[in-house]
Amino acid sequence: MTTEVRVPTLGESVTEATVATWFKKPGEAVAMDEMLCELETDKVTVEVPSPVAGTLSEIVAAEGDTVGVNALLAQIAEGDSAAAAPAKSEAPAKAETKEDAAPAPAAKGDKDVEDAPSAKKLMAEKGLSSDDVSGTGKDGRVMKEDVLNALSAPKAAAAPAAAPRAPVTADDADREERVKMTRLRQTIARRLKEAQNTAAMLTTYNEVDMTAVMDLRNEYKTLFEKKHGVKLGFMSFFTKACVHALKEVPDVNAEIDGDHVVYKNYVHMGVAVGTPTGLVVPVLRNADQMSFADIEKGISELGLKARDGKLSMADMQGGSFTISNGGVYGSLMSSPILNPPQSGILGMHKIQERPMAINGQVVIRPMMYLALSYDHRIVDGKGAVTFLVRVKEALEDPRRLLMDL
Incomplete structure (x- = not known):
């Protein structure tokens, strides 16, 4: 028997998280309530425990993937015989949520990209369309925060794009390390800048x-x-x-x-x-x-x-x-x-x-x-x-x- 491991409720106003760390690999035995992975949201880190005892047969959302609430994270084969089940690839496909079920093309203007329900509701109330809002979610999805930013942005001109990084020499580039900012660090940076811009x-x-x-x-x-x-x-x-x-x-x-x-x-x-x-x-x-x-x-x-x-x-x-x-x-x-x-x-x-x-x-x-x-x-x-x-x-x-x- 196979049990699905899904993203738990992340809290009020939080709809997405990033898979930060997997503590188990496919094929490894897990005990009930043993921590499987760690999710990183804009505000806190959430640990996901195993709902059953068995063997981790498949990881669906890899480290670094963005997942929504109730998205499928992994599959666990229950019971002692589960260890014999073949392990799936450790480079799994992206997690699917009810909102992400349809294929998500790269093009922002493609209507197959499903916007967040809260964003669609707010856009309908304010008379906006997806073309009026720049989405920052997965595959260009429009989130509620994007709609709020669009409503508060000055109408006269669009916000200037961030200045490109100055070029560096090949010798310096070899000695640099590029690390993606965590969700928490991005939130800290955004909120502190908002405080300076607003207050x-x-x-x-x-x-x-x-x-x-x-x-x-x-x-x-x-x-x-x-x-x-x-x-x-x-x-x-x-x-x-x-x-x-x-x-x-x-x-x-x-x-x-x-x-x-x-x-x-x-x-x-x-x-x-x-x-x-x-x-x-x-x-x-x-x-x-x-x-x-x-x-x-x-x-x-x-x-x-x-x-x-x-x-x-x-x-x-x-x-x-x-x-x-x-x-x-x-x-x-x-x-x-x-x-x-x-x-x-x-x-x-x-x-x-x-x-x-x-x-x-x-x-x-x-x-x-x-x-x-x-x-x-x-x-x-x-x-x-x-x-x-x-x-x-x-x-x-x-x-x-x-x-x-």
Whole structure:
């Protein structure tokens, strides 16, 4: 008996994935729930387990193939006798989905290329045809994002094509390596550029004396870990300080939707995490309702899931404000880029001892530069500066957090 392995549901708004890695080869035995392959989407990596025990008889979608939801990935011959089944070629044909069932010719204008259902629906609503939209999907398929880009593009002239790469000498070309960008890296590049093109981005800076936080942490870290089972770090202090400041300056926790401003009476804190495959921003939901211990546990769990590639779509969506800690890599000063559609992001940096003038005397203090990048379309300079000052005040005197001052 043969069982089909198909692409699972990838999450809201995600219709395609790339087959990143096959962990098994045709002819190899597989156990139930053993990981067969890894799919890479625009946002997260998805592992596909084996639905049955048996032998992997055929791989239909090879590494590098683009597949849709419910597309056929492989065939598994069930039972012990399956091992005798002949293995198919390891260079299989492309996976088929219900949308890709018809042959897909290379020509963009050929009507046999089936556009994404969501794209067709949106084109019908907006009075567009496939000829009006440049498809970026497989074989020129028009995706929903292509239609949205076409609607938002200026009507006067088409967008200029990317400049060709400058020629290199034959000697240099032999020493270069060309690697296709992963879906995650393409998404990072696109979203960061969109943030620069769309938002009126501005950054304001300040510095904070970390003495009080470091003293408090050193005094209670052992007792904190013993009681709560998690280490007391700096992120809980910064998260609490940002939540405190966002209540006073709600514009930084809002977003623009057309000609409306959406104010959020909650704080879903995005925490930028660097991984081997790129930067991801998992979201700590309802951070404004969490204790120090809850925040530390939540950030630790998200960090582990990010490093192991286990983040789900739900872990990545809905953030209202973001904290990015470049200090862990040694950054002394930077200007973080907004994570759209959010209107603010706080950049933390390296703690460095510096001479400071305090009460007429020069003393050495552990100082950190803070940077707030914000969307000037919604956040005024006064609000941005006020937000950063409130964060500074809360960190330099953590008792303010207890008294809501």
